[in-house]
Amino acid sequence: MTPRTLSYRHGLSRNIWNRLLSSVAALFTALAVLPLVLVLIYVLIKGGSLINMQLLTELPPPPGLDGGGIGNAIVGTLVVSLIASLIAIPIGVGGGIYLAEYSRSGPFAQFVRFGTNVLAGVPSIICGVFIYGLIVSTRALMGQSYSAIAGGMALAVLMIPTVIKTTDEGLKLVPQELRWGAMGVGASRVITITRVTLPAALAPIATGVVLGIARAAGETAPLIFTALFSPFWSDGLLNPIASMSVLIYNYAIMPYEAQISLAWAASFVLVMMILAANLLARWLGHLSRQ
Amino acid sequence: MTAPSTSASQSEEICLSLQDLSISYGNKEAVRGVYMDIPKGKVTAFIGPSGCGKSTVLRALNRMNDLIDGCAIRGRVVFQGQDLYQRDIDPVEVRRRIGMVFQKPNPFPKSIYDNIAFGARINGYRGDMDELVERSLRKAALWDETKDKLRDSGYALSGGQQQRLCIARTIAIEPEVILMDEPCSALDPISTLKIEEMMHELKKNYTIVIVTHNMQQAVRVSDYTGFFNVSNREDRDSKVGCLVEFSETESIFNSPQQLATQDYVSGRFG
Numbered sequence: 001m002t003p004r005t006l007s008y009r010h011g012l013s014r015n016i017w018n019r020l021l022s023s024v025a026a027l028f029t030a031l032a033v034l035p036l037v038l039v040l041i042y043v044l045i046k047g048g049s050l051i052n053m054q055l056l057t058e059l060p061p062p063p064g065l066d067g068g069g070i071g072n073a074i075v076g077t078l079v080v081s082l083i084a085s086l087i088a089i090p091i092g093v094g095g096g097i098y099l100a101e102y103s104r105s106g107p108f109a110q111f112v113r114f115g116t117n118v119l120a121g122v123p124s125i126i127c128g129v130f131i132y133g134l135i136v137s138t139r140a141l142m143g144q145s146y147s148a149i150a151g152g153m154a155l156a157v158l159m160i161p162t163v164i165k166t167t168d169e170g171l172k173l174v175p176q177e178l179r180w181g182a183m184g185v186g187a188s189r190v191i192t193i194t195r196v197t198l199p200a201a202l203a204p205i206a207t208g209v210v211l212g213i214a215r216a217a218g219e220t221a222p223l224i225f226t227a228l229f230s231p232f233w234s235d236g237l238l239n240p241i242a243s244m245s246v247l248i249y250n251y252a253i254m255p256y257e258a259q260i261s262l263a264w265a266a267s268f269v270l271v272m273m274i275l276a277a278n279l280l281a282r283w284l285g286h287l288s289r290q
Numbered sequence: 291m292t293a294p295s296t297s298a299s300q301s302e303e304i305c306l307s308l309q310d311l312s313i314s315y316g317n318k319e320a321v322r323g324v325y326m327d328i329p330k331g332k333v334t335a336f337i338g339p340s341g342c343g344k345s346t347v348l349r350a351l352n353r354m355n356d357l358i359d360g361c362a363i364r365g366r367v368v369f370q371g372q373d374l375y376q377r378d379i380d381p382v383e384v385r386r387r388i389g390m391v392f393q394k395p396n397p398f399p400k401s402i403y404d405n406i407a408f409g410a411r412i413n414g415y416r417g418d419m420d421e422l423v424e425r426s427l428r429k430a431a432l433w434d435e436t437k438d439k440l441r442d443s444g445y446a447l448s449g450g451q452q453q454r455l456c457i458a459r460t461i462a463i464e465p466e467v468i469l470m471d472e473p474c475s476a477l478d479p480i481s482t483l484k485i486e487e488m489m490h491e492l493k494k495n496y497t498i499v500i501v502t503h504n505m506q507q508a509v510r511v512s513d514y515t516g517f518f519n520v521s522n523r524e525d526r527d528s529k530v531g532c533l534v535e536f537s538e539t540e541s542i543f544n545s546p547q548q549l550a551t552q553d554y555v556s557g558r559f560g
Contacts, residue, residue: 186386
């Protein structure tokens, strides 16, 4: 009896299925990436060509006039994101440390983890309405209604679940032996966390924070209710402030050519900033594997 | 030159005294009724089959079990006249006096220098840090291999070197007792030999308690040996660890008093 051939046979039904299903998987992968590629290309074509120094530094023109830029919106987005980070990072990292290091998986920790997951799924417009009801409509902040701080708070509500979750999971990845080692040389719990565990988990935490900021920076809905918009340079943190996402929302539907161009340019800048933030996050994550 | 084996530790100064120590995880009892006087300035080995609670007992000696959920301890561990489990005892202070080396090498993700300086810094060491690092590394027989790369990460070392780094780190806080939980189980024979040689040096200054699965290692390094075994309790069918025999290493291996010890050290079970 001659041995069966070992060479690849195209007609074999398992090989046919194999090729077929591989092609289907490849097709769906391509479909999944397609929107990303199309959005990037479209924004690049429509907005990329408009980018120049004037656009990045000047104020938007009054309706009907040409020229101008989105300088105030870029500054505004940075300011609001910074306020959001200042609120969300301490709360989120602190909460994550509590969950991973102190809570010992009790019922309260389970409840907080569940709540965090729910909060992560809450539509961003709800966060906006929440801060509107809490701060803006009540004029709780020194009698001011719409303000940069209110906008930052709304974005912070969006960021907190991401930061808590990544901190919690980053700390859980730190080997237990490392904590024992620190305890074994007489470190108290606080010293173990601040000097050993947190530094060991810094990369995943930083990645989560950057992704949280990137997500929040692109949000429109929470800002419409809180930071509102302003066609002028920022007038302090207690007054309404421009942001790129709200600028796009306002200008893209205006009947003026100049404003529509600015909306496209702002889209381009925003997408590039978020892309850069994601690349930064990837780089930070890469650091941890070295 | 050796005292009669029956009077094992009576002539020695006692370092740690375990009095009716029982340890349980949740409602499962792991070890019960351990009485043992660990002599000062000697190497004491714990041997026994897996699951007999020798690591559990070791971890009870510097309150490392506090970090494990549901671990409860009854009985007393007396160190320098104080019961380690009294309410007013600070476990952090206990661990500064009784250091621990773990089964898996666990250097911090820091430089070799900082790995050693860490413990000293948090303990408020005010002296010459460079000198302390060198002295600790020399005691752990690691100085020659690392003196030119003290700023390299501790992770860059081999497994055996990492374990010696962890020992150096423990020495740097100048404890009185060093507990070692199977320190060589993850290491090759040459690294093991280096650590064993080091232990002979260390016992001049420290009391060492070591858990080992390797009976030859117990013979080579220890002065006293405690044999732990798993016993089936009559009233329930759960298994619980207990101390069968504790004596000078020589008599444990050459003239054990208990049949179970005899069986274990001669390789008939375990």
